[in-house]
Amino acid sequence: MVKLMRYDVAIIGGGPVGNYLANLLASEFKVVVLEAKNSFGGKACTGIMGAENYEKLNLPKEAIINKLRGAVFYSRIQSFEIERPTPQAYVVDRKLLERKLAENAIRHGAEYYMGARFLGFKNRKAIVQRFNEKFEIEADFYVGADGLNSKVAQEIGARTDAEFLSGYEVEVVGDFNRTDFVEIWVNKEINNEFFMWLAPINNFNARLGTFGTYDRLFRFLKLKLLKETNIVEIKAGNVGLGFRKPWVKGNIALVGDAALQIKPLTAGGIVYGMLCSHALRYSIRRGNLKMYEDLCKDIKKQISFGLRIRRLFKALNQDQIEKFFEIFSSDEAKNVIETYADFDDHKKTISAIVKNPKLLARGLRVFPMLLRYLV
Ligand SMILES: Cc1cc2nc3c(=O)[nH]c(=O)nc-3n(C[C@H](O)[C@H](O)[C@H](O)COP(=O)(O)OP(=O)(O)OC[C@H]3O[C@@H](n4cnc5c(N)ncnc54)[C@H](O)[C@@H]3O)c2cc1C
Structure with a gap:
């Protein structure tokens, strides 16, 4: 029985x-x-979770291994930083x-x-x-x-x-000096499917990952001058968007x-x-x-909303991404992002940028079809 x-x-x-x-x-x-x-x-x-929700959901403190209070965004040729005085995300x-x-x-x-x-x-x-x-x-x-x-x-x-994507992530040994900043790399010449990330855990370990193929992650590793032979863990998995x-x-x-x-x-x-x-x-x-x-x-x-932004990302070429980076790194945009950025509420962050008439006008000059993806 x-x-x-x-x-x-x-x-x-x-x-x-x-x-x-x-x-x-x-x-x-x-x-x-x-x-x-x-x-x-x-x-x-990677175990990155918004700090505000982590606290609100009353999740175990013992699982937090690093706290991130800012992000550096890199494109092929430029970068800008967003930072806050307190942790915005945790690595768990x-x-x-x-x-x-x-x-x-x-x-x-x-x-x-x-x-x-x-x-x-x-x-x-x-x-x-x-x-x-x-x-x-x-x-x-x-x-x-x-x-x-x-x-x-x-x-x-x-x-x-x-849309189902394969994700690859490695934990690597290296020298990481800004342990409270995550790096986000948007470079379609290395990976046209997704951005790449580097989340430090401490001064000696970081997690690097992306969605697409392992080869794209490997190219990102090389770009960061990190050695494949310094990898201590590789993980692969899928997501569905x-x-x-x-x-x-x-x-x-x-x-x-x-x-x-x-x-x-x-x-x-x-x-x-x-x-x-x-x-x-x-x-x-x-x-x-x-x-x-x-x-x-x-x-x-x-x-x-996220799916619409994903479609926008796919529609842009790297030159247009570079122009958006120029907009985002302006003082005006940084101010809006730093005020409204919310790790788990992407709608709030992006809507705040779009509601700024100057930023919207600049965005429309780069990509006239922008509103079709946002509204
Ligand atoms: C490379 C990569 C990086 C990611 N990074 C992040 C990140 O930084 N932050 C973030 O929030 N999310 C991230 N994610 C997504 C995150 O991993 C998932 O959203 C999360 O795991 C979802 O949790 P879950 O409990 O719903 O499902 P899962 O974590 O998949 O758990 C499902 C559980 O069900 C069990 N199970 C499956 N089938 C059966 C069955 N038939 N019977 C019994 N048990 C079963 C499995 O063993 C598993 O333990 C990432 C994903 C990938 C691939």
């Missing part, structure tokens, strides 16, 4: 978002988390973040099954494989927090026309990467997934998942 277990909520996937949701629900509901891997972490992720240890969230959820009553892979639904029950044992879980609500290639999304027939629909079917919901709650401009997904977890908790408390998508409408707007 196959073992059957009963829960209020079954969360499939113990990544940062699944574990965060488990924290939100554990003291009120009988919660189980099913995680396919035997331990936490291991996913390709993903493994520790996931682990601490799981430990806290367990302390509040959640039950975890590590090494437990969700195989599919049968007769409204989740079928789970753990080593050579199969068991069934029956729950009032099922949540697919099982990442980009979500089996739960597949089971509910969710579809997407998102776009929408996956629906997020809900009956008593089953998707959250995090499973629902593609990812910022199209930076490919960061942890914060959006966690913000949507709050909407999901509210819907579960009300016993009705129908309101969940509506409660996430601000995140959906951010994703739509």
Whole structure:
């Protein structure tokens, strides 16, 4: 006989978002988390998260490994800096973040099954494989927090026309003197698919990454005069930029990467997934998942806006990017950016630039179709 277990909520996937949701629900509901891997972490992720949301979401301080208060943007031939007096983003240890969230959820009553892979639904029950044992879980609500290639999304027939990109990231040993600034490189001659980033961890280690091919990351490494033989860790993973629909079917919901709650401009997904977890908790408390998508409408707007900016990025050639860099490095633009820059609210930052008539006029001179992408 196959073992059957009963829960209020079954969360499939113990990544940062699944574990965060488990924290939100554990003291009120009988919660189980099913995680396919035997331990936490291991996913390709630079671990950059907006500091304001990190604090608001009350995430574990122990997982913060560096604090960033500024960014230097580089194009092929120029650069400009944006800085604030206080940290705007944190670099976190993903493994520790996931682990601490799981430990806290367990302390509040959640039950975890590590090494437990969700195989599919049968007769409204989740079928789970753990080593050579199969068991069934029956729950009032099922949540697919099982990442980009979500089996739960597949089971509910969710579809997407998102753009999928491969990402590569390395941790490298070198000399990094400005440890509170992230570097963002926008150079289509090196990578025409995405920007490249360097996030320092301390004076001796940094994470470099991009989306596209490993070769493009390798070229970026060379540009930074860093040696491939100084790499101590390589990770690869994918992101999906776009929408996956629906997020809900009956008593089953998707959250995090499973629902593609990812910022199209930076490919960061942890914060959006966690913000949507709050909407999901509210819907579960009300016993009705129908309101969940509506409660996430601000995140959906951010994703739509980010997709438009992504299309703009793709439409620009490097010479036009250089001209935009000239605009952004002007005192007027820097002032607007430094005042309105928000790590997780790209709409707010870009809208502030566009609302400045002088900056908009300059932008339109560089790219007359600009408004078509922004409005
Ligand atoms: C190169 C790269 C860099 C990135 N950098 C950043 C960054 O700096 N900041 C940021 O916010 N985001 C970043 N991201 C995106 C970020 O990694 C994701 O948005 C984030 O991991 C989403 O969390 P999640 O919990 O929804 O999904 P995941 O982290 O994918 O977790 C899903 C979990 O579900 C488990 N699982 C999968 N299938 C099953 C199954 N059938 N049964 C049971 N368990 C299952 C998996 O083992 C996994 O633990 C980056 C991504 C890449 C590729």
